[in-house]
Amino acid sequence: MELLGLAVGLGIAALGSAIGLGKAIEGAMTAMGRQPEAIGKIQTAMIIGCAFIEALTIYALIAVIMLMGKAG
Numbered sequence: 001m002e003l004l005g006l007a008v009g010l011g012i013a014a015l016g017s018a019i020g021l022g023k024a025i026e027g028a029m030t031a032m033g034r035q036p037e038a039i040g041k042i043q044t045a046m047i048i049g050c051a052f053i054e055a056l057t058i059y060a061l062i063a064v065i066m067l068m069g070k071a072g
Contacts, residue, residue, distance in 0.1 A: 002071035006064045013060035020053045 020047035032039050 003068065006067055006071065010060055010064045013057055017053055017057040021050055024049050024053065 019068050031042050
């Protein structure tokens with residue numbers, strides 16, 4: 001039962017990350033369409049933000065892997 005809970009928790013973390021990345025990229029694309037002269041700055045900020053969002057998902061994966069050793 002613990003392993004099922006870990007898998008569901010990781011799935012929820014991945015879903016949250018996907019939603020966050022989608023909203024971040026949507027906002028960046030909208031901003032680029034409105035201000036094409038600022039594309040470089042917007043892209044840089046978007047990539048840094050996406051890296052932070054992905055890092056949270058990786059932390060969740062690492063936590064699940066560590067807890068699997070204790071649950072099994």
